[in-house]
Amino acid sequence: MNDTQFEGRFLGVLGGMGPMAGAVFMQRLVALTDSPSDQQHVPAILWNDPRVPDRPAGFAGSGPDPLPWMKNGVSKLVRAGAAALVIPCNTAHLWYEQLAASTQVPILHIVQAVVDDLRSQGITTGRIGLLGTATTLKLGLYQNALQAHGYEPVLLPDHLIEGPCAASIKLVKNNRFADALEPATCCVTALRRLEVNAVVLGCTELPLALPHHHRAALDVVLTDSIDSLARAALRWYRSGQT
């Protein structure tokens, strides 16, 4: 047996932003893989470096630049053998172009994964409510892509994004998952009143605030950026299987 024996179609996961979103991405990747035994699951490497400086502050120029840290993670994952990359952090995708340009390895885009998920849920047109960090919403991370695919993005007023939405994200980052449920629910309900056809949980902390068993009660189609990205990774992996 030589070293090539161990080669494979490894998925590289640039996590740490936050560390729980990286861990939960790995968990959902396994949960969404229908497999009779360990050996058929996706080989994956998670680089979970939580020291990456705060993304919104970095983008606003009010904190250290996270890009060199993210590039370091990409380079470590590629060196370890990753054949494709995912980044389970929506705000980090504001640097997508620079990260994609830093490597030969494809990076599956979280927004494309969410659009694919909307379509697979039968939502091919209409009003799509967006939740996420104020930074990603202000920068239009989702809006441009949704409009390009014929959807109409719908935003909550700033006081709800900076209030309960930001509070829910912060509570998840502090491991206060049960407390994060109510403010996240409040935002989903406010979007539902705006007669949206679906709601994008466009920050990887938000799916952690809304456990799967609570979602049916929200009575609106949800698309979860962690699950969408995990499904995109599974499709990538299986497209290369013989």
Next chain:
Amino acid sequence: MNDTQFEGRFLGVLGGMGPMAGAVFMQRLVALTDSPSDQQHVPAILWNDPRVPDRPAGFAGSGPDPLPWMKNGVSKLVRAGAAALVIPCNTAHLWYEQLAASTQVPILHIVQAVVDDLRSQGITTGRIGLLGTATTLKLGLYQNALQAHGYEPVLLPDHLIEGPCAASIKLVKNNRFADALEPATCCVTALRRLEVNAVVLGCTELPLALPHHHRAALDVVLTDSIDSLARAALRWYRSGQT
């Protein structure tokens, strides 16, 4: 900024055995870290290669040898920068000596982590019930260490280990977590009837069968090998903080 900027006290996690145990280890590591922001969490790399051949079959000589695959993971983690390693798989610890001899980097032993957890829960002596794969129980992975620390290991009859205990582990590996609860509960209850002072969930699939919110109802002290190992990793990380 140069590359040394990104160096740190990285924990390397040799996962994939099974892949869900690796992912849940990462999640519990984050959940058990009391931290006000992302940046104070443990930098960690998870090598989650699920292709490692079946451990019980490999140990019995009835399947391919998993050791070269595990050594490959250890070497990849060390090359990527890990300063200490953990292996969230009890059965894999049957090869602990060979793995530890293959690297300069310390590997925190899961059995020692469980013994430390028993002590921190106030169980310093008495009868300790063991659950795990038939292989680890037959090979005495836990028994020797528990006896050396003054405990009396207590085993269930083979038909319960090969019946509901093995069934629960297999159901978790098939992502059938809700179905895995009843057989795991049956085993814990059977050990409680043997008047044990605590029960060791000595296979990293078993904590996934018994969600934390179900545990109080079992009315016996449990020690969870995933959580114990995560706490040992946190102690290691913090011991090196200045």
